[in-house]
Amino acid sequence: MRREIQLLDSTLREGEQFAGAYFSAEQRRSIVSLLDAVGVPMIELPSPIASPDTRQAVEDLCALGTRAKLVAHVRCAEADVLAALETPVYGLNLFYGTSTELRSFSHGRRIEQIITDAVPLIKRVRAEGRYVRFSAEDAFRSDLIDLLTVFDAAVEAGAQRIGLPDTVGVATPREVERMIRLCAERYPGVGIEFHGHNDTGCAIANTVAALEGGADCLDVTVLGIGERNGIASLSGLLAQMYIHYPELLPSYDLTRLPLLDQYVAQSLNVAIPFNNPITAPGAFTHRAGIHTKAVLRNPRAYEILNPLDFGLVRSVDVGSRYTGRYAVG
Amino acid sequence: MRREIQLLDSTLREGEQFAGAYFSAEQRRSIVSLLDAVGVPMIELPSPIASPDTRQAVEDLCALGTRAKLVAHVRCAEADVLAALETPVYGLNLFYGTSTELRSFSHGRRIEQIITDAVPLIKRVRAEGRYVRFSAEDAFRSDLIDLLTVFDAAVEAGAQRIGLPDTVGVATPREVERMIRLCAERYPGVGIEFHGHNDTGCAIANTVAALEGGADCLDVTVLGIGERNGIASLSGLLAQMYIHYPELLPSYDLTRLPLLDQYVAQSLNVAIPFNNPITAPGAFTHRAGIHTKAVLRNPRAYEILNPLDFGLVRSVDVGSRYTGRYAVG
Ligand SMILES: O=C(O)CCC(=O)C(=O)O
Numbered sequence A, B: 001m002r003r004e005i006q007l008l009d010s011t012l013r014e015g016e017q018f019a020g021a022y023f024s025a026e027q028r029r030s031i032v033s034l035l036d037a038v039g040v041p042m043i044e045l046p047s048p049i050a051s052p053d054t055r056q057a058v059e060d061l062c063a064l065g066t067r068a069k070l071v072a073h074v075r076c077a078e079a080d081v082l083a084a085l086e087t088p089v090y091g092l093n094l095f096y097g098t099s100t101e102l103r104s105f106s107h108g109r110r111i112e113q114i115i116t117d118a119v120p121l122i123k124r125v126r127a128e129g130r131y132v133r134f135s136a137e138d139a140f141r142s143d144l145i146d147l148l149t150v151f152d153a154a155v156e157a158g159a160q161r162i163g164l165p166d167t168v169g170v171a172t173p174r175e176v177e178r179m180i181r182l183c184a185e186r187y188p189g190v191g192i193e194f195h196g197h198n199d200t201g202c203a204i205a206n207t208v209a210a211l212e213g214g215a216d217c218l219d220v221t222v223l224g225i226g227e228r229n230g231i232a233s234l235s236g237l238l239a240q241m242y243i244h245y246p247e248l249l250p251s252y253d254l255t256r257l258p259l260l261d262q263y264v265a266q267s268l269n270v271a272i273p274f275n276n277p278i279t280a281p282g283a284f285t286h287r288a289g290i291h292t293k294a295v296l297r298n299p300r301a302y303e304i305l306n307p308l309d310f311g312l313v314r315s316v317d318v319g320s321r322y323t324g325r326y327a328v329g
């Protein structure tokens, strides 16, 4: 790992696109503070132009004075960029759909038009001294020439990072790694961001593949909430880093993760999904007889994550029909 | 894809190791029937020696006369194998821990002893004319020499398939693919099975990696329930096959999947996790303004799975603060 790897949490932007999510002003502040306590270095907020309420929220959250850098997620439209620049955000995450599907059914613009729209806005943000990332929405269904043509122009205009979102959750880990590596090699002077949707259940694996391909910024949300069935979860990425990239962990306080996950679940009025890494209710529950017997001798038998490192405890379930005299499962 | 790929559902075995799972006799029958209706070709049941109730359940489920083949999951112990052979199961899925962790903290046996225990039992099952698979529990933390020494003996003894479970959820897609390929090349005459836990959130990606490495049998459970935070989900694998391996789908009736997922969730008294592919409540809900606008023009803009193929409908959420006049998210 040469580059510094940053997680970007988008719970308040992507996460609010989750069916049923609506955070109050107080909840937004608590979520940002809890993310900051965990040690997430970047937090993405919705576009200030969305509504007066959103703009106020962005101002308020910036006033919290977090260690985390707050960025606004903003369309490549002049009014949107100007509205964001009126707030004290650290920077802007610009995006523009580059796939045939989005060009046809979403904004209807051609590649040349995308460049004509984006370039002056990127320059404008840089001229204001703010951070700017440019992302090609639906990158993994975009033609490679289109994608690179747009990225070439964005980097030339001064974008400090380019983003490759798998907007519809269609990519495989292998494709993600290859495409990220290709961009990391072509654009050595800028950062590379990845954002992976979970439609085919591979958001976490794809995000780790991006890290391996050379990405330096990985998008997550708390519990993985987002459009449709969401994106990679913060707890999933932390579990991966714990096992495979422990050198990335020192800047995180893992013991703060359970409270964050619980807080967001409560705010959404849902349970933490039982398949969630680390903070699922049963993530450290051992049940089959041969599991419980071994875990009582040494938890490492059936545990690769130590619950204590996350401020949690294991539970050895000896009341089920899988334990006791006939314990054979 | 040269070989035929089979999904093996282990909801009634691995799934019952899930904290809180306890299926009634009627629920077990319904789950097996629903799995059969979906078209899952193999179903794993718990070991008949576990209790008189389990033995009766295995008998009853065999009596359903499903198209799916029913196999019992059985320790390499003579009494356990004999009890399973007294039931009319199609075959036995034997397993034995081969990692240092399991040899030290679970059964305490050395590699030679594992072979001495397993070989006569494999031969015994074959002599009865039943199918036999031999699995090296915790394969991905096992020393390669130990693992291959045990597999060599199992294959020599007549095992028709070998299993590589990632028992603690530590493997990466790349490792899984490499290890499965190595075994597929070393044991060309037998099938290869993979079983992936989700502790680091990669169960589905690892299972797809196994398929790509040459596995011909992939373990899943309904909703991914299992020990700790579970294994790969049936819906996750079907979503993957739908996108990346459509040639494997004709033997499945995808429209039966939602009922199966709902039935199991209800039986467990939990909600379908919102991150579950296909059947999560919001899996086909579109919310951000630019998403809803485009999806109303053409759903392919933000959908790679067609909900109609699963007997489901999409929902375009136009009531949220992300839509309407200021829709910019
Ligand atoms: O701006 C981005 O990179 C991501 C936008 C988004 O949520 C997506 O494409 O899924």
Ligand SMILES: O=C(O)CCC(=O)C(=O)O
Pocket (backbone or CB within 6 Å): B014, B073, B093, B094, B095, B135, B136, B137, B138, B163, B164, B165, B166, B167, B168, B195, B197
């Ligand atoms: O028998 C097998 O292959 C799998 C056993 C099991 O559930 C595991 O190792 O996680």
Ligand SMILES: [Cu+2]
Pocket (backbone or CB within 6 Å): A014, A165, A167, A195, A197, A226, A227, A231
């Ligand atoms: Cu997204």
Ligand SMILES: [Cu+2]
Pocket (backbone or CB within 6 Å): B014, B165, B167, B195, B197, B226, B227, B231
């Ligand atoms: Cu298992």
